[in-house]
Amino acid sequence: MSxxxxxxxxxxxxxxxxxxxxxxxxxxxxxxxxxxxxxxxARIAEEAGACAVMALExxxxxxxxxxxxxxxxxxRLIKEIMEAVTIPVMAKVRIGHFVEAQILEALGxxxxxxxxxxxxxxxxxxxxxxxxxxxxxxGCRNLGEALRRIAEGAAMIRTKGEAGTGDVVEAVRHARxxxxxxxxxxxxxxxxxxxxxxxxxxxxxxxxxxxELNRLPVxxxxxxxxxxxxxxxxxMQLGVDGVFVGSGIFKSxxxxxxxxxxxxxxxxxxxxxxxxxxxxxxxxxxxxxNVTDLSEDEKLAERGW
Amino acid sequence: MSEARxxxxxxxxxxxxxxxxxxxLNVEAAEVRLAKELDDLDGLIIPGxxxxxxxxxxxxxxxxxxxxxxxxxxxxxxxTCAGMILLAEQATGQKLxxxxxxxxxxVTVNRNYFGRQVDSFEADLDVPALGDTPFxxxxxxxxxxxxxxxxxxxxxxxxxLGHEAEPVIAAVRKGPILATAFHPELTxxxxxxxxxxxxxxxxxxxxx
Numbered sequence: 001m002s003x004x005x006x007x008x009x010x011x012x013x014x015x016x017x018x019x020x021x022x023x024x025x026x027x028x029x030x031x032x033x034x035x036x037x038x039x040x041x042a043r044i045a046e047e048a049g050a051c052a053v054m055a056l057e058x059x060x061x062x063x064x065x066x067x068x069x070x071x072x073x074x075x076r077l078i079k080e081i082m083e084a085v086t087i088p089v090m091a092k093v094r095i096g097h098f099v100e101a102q103i104l105e106a107l108g109x110x111x112x113x114x115x116x117x118x119x120x121x122x123x124x125x126x127x128x129x130x131x132x133x134x135x136x137x138x139g140c141r142n143l144g145e146a147l148r149r150i151a152e153g154a155a156m157i158r159t160k161g162e163a164g165t166g167d168v169v170e171a172v173r174h175a176r177x178x179x180x181x182x183x184x185x186x187x188x189x190x191x192x193x194x195x196x197x198x199x200x201x202x203x204x205x206x207x208x209x210x211x212e213l214n215r216l217p218v219x220x221x222x223x224x225x226x227x228x229x230x231x232x233x234x235x236m237q238l239g240v241d242g243v244f245v246g247s248g249i250f251k252s253x254x255x256x257x258x259x260x261x262x263x264x265x266x267x268x269x270x271x272x273x274x275x276x277x278x279x280x281x282x283x284x285x286x287x288x289x290n291v292t293d294l295s296e297d298e299k300l301a302e303r304g305w
Numbered sequence: 306m307s308e309a310r311x312x313x314x315x316x317x318x319x320x321x322x323x324x325x326x327x328x329x330l331n332v333e334a335a336e337v338r339l340a341k342e343l344d345d346l347d348g349l350i351i352p353g354x355x356x357x358x359x360x361x362x363x364x365x366x367x368x369x370x371x372x373x374x375x376x377x378x379x380x381x382x383x384x385t386c387a388g389m390i391l392l393a394e395q396a397t398g399q400k401l402x403x404x405x406x407x408x409x410x411x412v413t414v415n416r417n418y419f420g421r422q423v424d425s426f427e428a429d430l431d432v433p434a435l436g437d438t439p440f441x442x443x444x445x446x447x448x449x450x451x452x453x454x455x456x457x458x459x460x461x462x463x464x465x466l467g468h469e470a471e472p473v474i475a476a477v478r479k480g481p482i483l484a485t486a487f488h489p490e491l492t493x494x495x496x497x498x499x500x501x502x503x504x505x506x507x508x509x510x511x512x513x
Contacts, residue, residue: 010466012429012464013427013464013466014427014428015423015424015425015426017427019427019443019491020425020426020427020443020444020445023425023443023445024445026319026353027318027319027353027354027355027386027387027445027446028318028354028355029317029318029319029354030315030316030317030354031317031318031354031358043401046357046400047361047402049317049357049358049362051317051354051358085400086357086398086399086400086416086417087355087357087358087400088355088422088446108420108423109421109422110423110446111422134422134423260361260365263358263362264362264365266317267315267316267317267338267362268338268366271338274366
């Protein structure tokens with residue numbers, strides 16, 4: 001067996017190729033990835049139709065409230081969640097903390113989220129994600145940030161939004177930033193693309209590929225503040241491929257019912273009658289925090305470079 | 306005869322990729338989310354994704370029974386990965402409590418046979434039905450077929466990667482039903498889509 005850049009050749013088969021990494025994200029499209037902190041919650045998520053779960057010790061709303069340093073979860077907890085469900089299991093590492101990522105790869109999680117929700121471990125460098133067999137998802141606020149993460153090897157992108165608030169405004173801002181920029185570069189000529197790539201600090205080749213495809217070269221989910229079926233459908237209509245829901249489910253009154261409803265809303269995002277039906281009688285959503293009430297250093301989305 | 310009408314089940318997963326592949330063959334395909342959208346179709350693709358998610362969304366809007374009637378009525382259907390799991394009469398390695406299957410294909414499928422994402426792989430497969438050139442297949446948390454009835458034709462096998470001495474079955478056909486454990490829609494090779502279009506056209510010309 002030989003290993004090069006996280007790719008392994010073993011007899012007739014190749015593992016850890018970019019097609020395989022990005023391919024799993026393609027299979028998650030049109031689905032909901034739910035934050036869970038216990039094996040029981042993971043089972044509730046699976047029964048509600050989640051296409052994957054994110055295993056973590058505290059949901060972002062609690063990380064926000066508790067303060068202190070937020071780190072990778074206890075491997076025991078992640079293993080319990082992996083044993084409880086058959087759907088893919090993701091877990092978070094701190095930005096730049098490649099050893100936490102090595103540990104998650106050794107555990108065999110299906111996707112690693114290099115996440116601004118945890119306390120960054122490196123204030124200049126993200127993880128070189130090419131060197132792993134396991135794929136990574138990373139957050140972004142705009143096209144430049146998305147393409148920098150893809151250049152580092154991310155096989156899936158999500159908007160950062162503002163995690164743990166239940167306020168969808170930042171997720172909307174970031175999705176509009178990314179998709180609006182893609183619409184603009186799709187109409188640029190070659191001369192303009194060079195300058196644009198420089199301006200957004202993204203590799204020219206990825207800017208050019210994105211302009212030609214008229215979408216990101218990898219799957220893009222919404223995250224950070226989705227709390228209702230309508231929020232999820234809003235993000236889908238803004239052009240994302242699927243939705244992460246963090247605190248929004250298990251900080252609400254009736255998590256199983258709300259989780260079900262959000263899954264239905266992501267499939268039927270263009271059908272207002274179905275959206276009306278699934279939005280009915282869900283109990284109280286998470287209380288939430290208005291993003292405008294947060295000071296700049298309370299905003300998690302500012303983390304990442 | 307008018308053009309055949311194709312649908313791709315669009316509850317969750319990689320349905321857009323299948324539609325794009327069919328478009329490259331100049332075949333239009335509709336997204337299917339509700340039972341009424343099955344009406345007037347000639348062929349249906351059930352894409353890759355999470356079979357549990359698709360099953361639960363299908364159940365919520367009464368789509369499981371119409372899909373069963375569709376497949377058991379002998380209508381051309383192709384399942385890739387999760388779609389293959391849903392078409393199997395029996396599946397092992399399911400979530401607690403099991404999951405809704407459509408059935409129609411007399412095989413036993415082992416869900417996530419090859420393991421987790423770290424075990425996902427690409428490999429060249431010999432597929433005589435598609436000609437001499439091997440097909441470069443992408444397997445993602447893939448299932449495998451561990452048992453088939455006599456009337457099911459094996460189209461391709463793949464190394465079991467240490468699970469068994471013999472290769473395992475990765476693609477089968479039973480009349481109008483086609484199933485692949487891998488994802489032709491993630492490649493540039495149109496041969497599987499062309500093969501399915503042929504199946505649909507054959508069944509249209511011999512049905513009243």
